[in-house]
Amino acid sequence: MNSHHLLPQRMDLPGTTVCAAGSSENLPAECARFGPRGLLVHGRSLSKRGKISKIAATAPAAMEIATWEHPGGEPTLRQLEKLLKTAREFRPDWIAAVGGGSVMDLAKGCAGLYAEHGNVTAYHDGAPITTMGLPFVAAPSTAGTGSEATKVSVLTNEETGIKKSFRSPHMMARLIVLDPGLLKGSPRHVIAHAGMDALTQAIESYTSTGATWFTRQLALRGAQLLFQNLVSAYESEGEDLEAAEAILTGSYLAGVALSSSRLGVVHGLAHPLGARYKLPHGLVCAACLPYVLTYNREAMGEDYEDLSRAAGTDLLAAVAGLLADLDIDNPFKGRGFYDLDGMIKEVLASGSTAHNPREVTTSDARSLIRELFTY
Ligand SMILES: [Fe+2]
Numbered sequence: 001m002n003s004h005h006l007l008p009q010r011m012d013l014p015g016t017t018v019c020a021a022g023s024s025e026n027l028p029a030e031c032a033r034f035g036p037r038g039l040l041v042h043g044r045s046l047s048k049r050g051k052i053s054k055i056a057a058t059a060p061a062a063m064e065i066a067t068w069e070h071p072g073g074e075p076t077l078r079q080l081e082k083l084l085k086t087a088r089e090f091r092p093d094w095i096a097a098v099g100g101g102s103v104m105d106l107a108k109g110c111a112g113l114y115a116e117h118g119n120v121t122a123y124h125d126g127a128p129i130t131t132m133g134l135p136f137v138a139a140p141s142t143a144g145t146g147s148e149a150t151k152v153s154v155l156t157n158e159e160t161g162i163k164k165s166f167r168s169p170h171m172m173a174r175l176i177v178l179d180p181g182l183l184k185g186s187p188r189h190v191i192a193h194a195g196m197d198a199l200t201q202a203i204e205s206y207t208s209t210g211a212t213w214f215t216r217q218l219a220l221r222g223a224q225l226l227f228q229n230l231v232s233a234y235e236s237e238g239e240d241l242e243a244a245e246a247i248l249t250g251s252y253l254a255g256v257a258l259s260s261s262r263l264g265v266v267h268g269l270a271h272p273l274g275a276r277y278k279l280p281h282g283l284v285c286a287a288c289l290p291y292v293l294t295y296n297r298e299a300m301g302e303d304y305e306d307l308s309r310a311a312g313t314d315l316l317a318a319v320a321g322l323l324a325d326l327d328i329d330n331p332f333k334g335r336g337f338y339d340l341d342g343m344i345k346e347v348l349a350s351g352s353t354a355h356n357p358r359e360v361t362t363s364d365a366r367s368l369i370r371e372l373f374t375y
Contacts, residue, residue, distance in 0.1 A: 006213045008260035014149045015174040024139045024179035028059035034135040035093020036063045041107035043070050043099040066090045075102040076158045077120050083110045096137035101145030109153035111136035112171040129168040139177035143247035144194025146255020148176045163275040180245035183238035191234045192326035193282030198251035199226040200285040204264035205257040207303045208355040215261040218253040224310035225250030231325045266292045268353030272346040287330040291371050299358035332373045
């Protein structure tokens with residue numbers, strides 16, 4: 001546990017990071033260095049709150065901004081195809097995501113594949129991205145996936161039901177705007193689910209077999225910020241700006257860390273379960289986390305105590321308390337499961353599972369899923 005390398009063998013870090021309340025309102029001007037034409041990708045709730053038109057209106061006169069609204073739900077390959085079509089017609093100099101994880105993953109995927117000629121499904125299936133794409137800019141409106149700090153886009157192929165990621169170093173954000181004001185007015189359950197994703201990522205990055213001294217510093221501080229501030233952000237619906245800034249920072253730190261360290265079996269379980277049951281990623285992570293921590297506890301060694309200190313109390317008790325405070329119940333409990341073998345196959349094939357601190361066998365994956373649906 002103490003033999004970590006200082007740095008990952010290879011590390012892609014995000015570009016300029018601006019962290020200040022109100023900073024999203026300067027986004028078009030900040031992006032002017034990439035060129036005058038920008039495509040703003042966003043979700044419905046931010047445009048309903050008037051945020052998107054407000055941001056677009058701040059563009060200097062010489063700039064031209066187009067917008068594209070994510071229709072909702074978990075991001076899919078078909079949605080990416082539609083966004084690519086819009087982008088290729090508009091011909092932007094840069095593409096910015098102002099929104100949550102789904103919006104960021106779609107915009108990032110679009111930025112990455114913009115100059116590619118293949119079918120999106122081919123890249124989802126592993127075809128290499130060889131072109132530079134467009135500069136990608138991210139202004140997260142949830143403290144969750146950390147997608148603003150990774151070179152990965154996680155999308156679902158709606159034909160096969162398979163949810164997985166594709167990546168390119170060129171997809172790393174060139175500019176990140178962390179504006180706690182974007183969390184204001186978020187629905188409580190969105191803050192809770194996204195926050196549990198971020199916390200799970202911080203914990204899994206910390207204990208990952210790919211962790212290094214560098215990623216562990218970020219992951220542990222990220223976990224602490226999330227443990228300390230998630231409930232205040234949830235209860236205030238993002239109005240508590242200090243708490244919003246803390247969880248946004250925690251999620252960003254976890255994102256930078258996981259980008260190099262990778263994760264663990266919660267994320268190995270989350271993709272097959274999320275795609276089959278159409279549940280928010282963060283909710284699935286939240287449901288799996290206690291079972292996986294119990295399963296991993298011995299293999300975690302001193303890491304368990306480190307994370308307990310970050311949480312302010314015993315780690316498992318802290319997670320249970322947090323789930324109660326965030327009104328999160330296990331959505332799988334008492335439900336019937338189907339395609340168990342298919343799910344197990346995906347769990348075992350996942351790069352996240354491969355980095356879990358305890359090796360996961362077929363029978364371990366089966367027991368974890370059984371427990372999740374039973375207790
Ligand atoms: Fe996640």
